[in-house]
Amino acid sequence: MTSARSRWIARLSYAVGLLPLIAAGGAVADSDNYVEVSRGKALATAGDCVACHTAKGGAPFAGGLALQTPFGAIMTPNITPDNATGIGSWSADDFAHAMHDGRRPGGTYLYPAFPYPYYTKVTRTDIDAIYTYLRSLDPVSNSVSRNTLPFPFNIRLSMSGWNTLFFTPGTFAPDPKRSAEFNRGAYLIEGLGHCGACHTPFNAFGANKADRYLQGNQIDSWTAPNITNDMQSGLGKWSVDDVVAYLKTGQTGTTLASGPMKDVIENSTSKIPDADLKAIAVYLKERGAAGSSPPAPLPASDHQMQVGEAIFVDTCSACHTRTGAGIEHIFPKLAANVIATQDDPASLIRIIIAGGRAAATDARPTSPAMPSLGYRLSDDQVAAVVTYVRNSWGNAASPVSADTVKALRARVTGAAGD
Amino acid sequence: MTRRSLLASAALLFTATGAGARVVTKVLPWRPNEAYPVTPVAPDGYLFFTAQEAAVVDAFVERLIPTDDLGAGAKDAGVTTFIDRQLTGPYGGHDWLYMQGPFSSTPLPSQGLQSPLTPRQQYRQGLAALEAYCTKTFAGRGFVQLNAEEQDKLIAGMEKGEVKFEGFSSTMLFNAVYGNTMEGYFADPIYGGNRDMVGWKLVGFPGARYDYRDVMEKPNQAYALPPVGMQGRPAWGER
């Protein structure tokens, strides 16, 4: 590792924000390597590669993070250009084969914990830029075990069947009926953004259900909400500017990102150029709406509602206010906030039990934190207050049982990391 | 372990700059489930007091704050349990106070607490001295055997420094019990006293509430909600 190289990469950081993220229609990869590397860095930021390919306390991109899947833990590989332990010996074609088809050099299958079903949409030009960027990193020696799944999931050949059922390779094809901005947003979200990987429900085989794309999911005991344009449970009430603000600063006036989305914002979307954030927002708002219709709200006289109200008034209102209005830019609004009324209440439950810290960006550094109250409230009490929040001030959503809380509590207490 | 980046976590960095330092840099530290609640007192017997000592303390605190038509007094509020548990904690050993010598036996009143005795010692020695005084003065009757009037008179004497115990300052014992009684009667019920929030109900203190914006909108009006403690209130349901 030479200091000259480090300085060179540092200088690149300044350039990233200025360059267009996408080689928009027709642009050829510039022969100037500096431009390519910085373009690749921006693309890698959009893809948030660093989030998975970095172990806790480890070197960036050197792999070793354990991804929990329903089938066991998968260790992310080292994608620094180390010859022995990373991808130093991979050609550009090798890298493209992995991104497009989910295959390693030599043909072995990658697990879709690596979201190649999304990365398949990325153009070869952009994949090459990412490749160039990764090769510009300092090689880090970090040997990661590839065989961590229990039998029978450790048989990678079975991915062939999975791919047949659930994977359609192919780069993104813009829709001529849509605006350039919409298509740009589509390319970003459906490809590098791989937002659907979290925001779409899984089937039993761990594949996203294509017919429920972006309609919400539970992941790592957090609720990834519906991000279609649905009025009841999606982004219907958000403006394009709201979406942009959320991705850029981690908050709108009434909602603050925490949990997994906090990291996405801090590592990835807050560093994406404004024009591309707008394209993403346009895509999400114009793509269409889909979501389940809400139930009738529970009456205030319901026993859970009564208990929940007492708890809410006594302890939650000091931040979220008595009417669930929240305080702009610091305490999320609960009234008429779709985050509170998703089909899946996991986020609400776990944030009460374990607490949570909102995204911090240079624009909004405060990162207000929801205090952990798991020590204070029993399962019944958490269930009651979550039910109350979900059915007050115009909100309507399914009530929550103490058993649901109990199961979630077991998963979130004692868990390292947020 | 989760899918998301843990790059940002810098909560406990053991760096070359000092294994014993907690270094904070780049991000505000945060861990899930991190809070520092006190352990709720379970009112099961006594951990410090002997049964006899507890009986004396019960009787003593009952005179200080009696059960009457205004509601439960200190004994029924669990003040003895409160004091017992406090004595087993850092308070009981003056763990946080400066307890290095030399200890002056002639401090100025303005110089405050100068005794080397910890609260545990004060109670153990003081209650023993009280019992010795009583049995000597009241023909073999201990404090618990005195009637209310006798107890009140004795306590008043201790308060004023007019009663002389053998080898222990009666005022010191009075001050310890009195101070801890006020604490126990008015502290959050989580500490074992103020049972059913009787102390708070006596004065009209709403407890561990944190939002009185509505009160500020309505000056000179009675507050409507019942008190709540750190463990909630009856309307929160069973824990």
Place this chain on the structure above:
Amino acid sequence: MARRLPRKDVVIVGLGWTGSILAYELSRTGLEVVAIERGPWRDTATDFNIGTAPDELRYAVRHDVFLRPRQETLTMRNSPSQTALPIRKWGSFLPGNGVGGAGVHWNGQTWRFLPDDFRIRSHMIQRYGGGILPEGNFIQDWPVSYDELEPYYDKFEYVAGISGKAGNIKGQIQAGGNPFEGARSREYPTPPIKQGYSQELFTKAATNMGLHPFPRPSGTLSVAYTNPYGCTMAPCTYCGFCERFGCANYSKSSPQTCVLPALVREPTFEARTECEVTKVNLSADGKMATGVTYVDASGEEWEQPADLVLVCAYSLFNVRLLLLSGIGKPYDPASGEGTVGRNYAYQTGTGSTAFFEDAKFNPFAATGSLGMVIDDYNGDNFDHGPHGFVGGAYINNAYTNGRPILYHPTPRGTPNWGSTWKKAVRETYQRITNIGAQGSVMSYRNNYLDLDPTYKDPLGRPLMRMTFDYQDNERKMANWMADRCDEIAKAMGAKTTQVNRLVGPWSVVPYQTTHNTGGAIMGSDPKTSALNRYLQSWDVSNVFVMGASAFPQNAGYNPTGTVGALTYWGLDAIFKYLKSPAPLVQR
């Protein structure tokens, strides 16, 4: 043997208000800054968790977030002829500990001193003749003026988000504010907080008496606010768990809410907590600091070299650190020589308690700064001629809390226990209010700080010794104020009043204020001050000392606003120093 660490540009001792502000402003220019704090890191949601914060026993009575006397305390005596004994348990004042310092558990009352406070000596002599100055006084004019500090007061108030009503904007008196205040350049950043029923009565009574009531400037905020550092605060909810507590809902100005979120993001900044600085190290000739030595939580000793040392450890501990490091000559009252430790001062508190026939004052709905104030008797806003004392006080009617362990008042003469007591406690709680006067304390030859000859801390270093008593001047002033308070209390319609006077020597036992000032004062003369007008040590030019230790004497206000202003004032000087390292004032 201390192990030496890589050099930093700046080392800051203590990460409270002054340390945080300087750390942020310096590190954002790219300087390598390390702040060393002996207490723990503190954060709102974990340490001031809403389910654990409202606990009077833990925080107000057992002092959970304060410095533990076991770790460090002072010895005290009232006069040099007595033997000082340790303050084994805090009472009169409650020093902070941990990141945020006293900024975590303060009340938020944020004031500017009056223009004439800065030149009190020459002003009083000019108006009344030198005879009015009390015997044995060490009163000095400040080496800075209000006008010089005005932009820095403004800066601090906007960073802290202070809620208030201006009384004088650029010379124009504003209705609803303090007509006596020094001119300010603009309004407060947020409007005044709400007041209670008692404050309504006070306002009416004071106005009818021809006095000028206004809302106390408050670090408990009235509305949501984002400060110039990008940090966001929420509106105060009047919870009554303010002073002695950390704020659970981001509504009290503090380093946590106003500075740390931006500070921590600065790539060249590092906070090292649970590390106690034991000494500022000096070069062989004693003229320059080379850095600090500190002990970490495991007991290991480290040396942190730096080009600039900023002492931000709280007024009292600043002075102790200077004494233990040999920076400046220790003050000796017998000879009158020496600079470090002299001009220690404090605050007076007297007043009148008012009992009402019928009222629901709801004392629990309160903030640390809630209150209506009159400044008519502060500074030299009134004619001192007939009274023969120097100094003044603001008079306020406030509730900061209704927490019943420490607040269960009864009329004087009520038995302290029994059924009679119970009945009186119940009847009094909602019907009692206090009119108080917070007054100035001058500095005197025999009120000072030095190192104790007998008592030591756990590291074996001598504790600091505080020799202090109220002098006749302060007693006269404070007791005169008590009568003024009583007048207002009666005018409010009280059924009975009880005057609370200053009697007897200053005692460590009852809480008064944590307004310890002086000991390392700023001045024009290096023979009678430790710092020049830029808070730079006269003796070691790469050491600056922040905090109320710089006050030559204390005025009739809480110190924090002035501490904040001096910090920003000092910051400008530090930048000047960094461009061209040298003494900024010639001796």
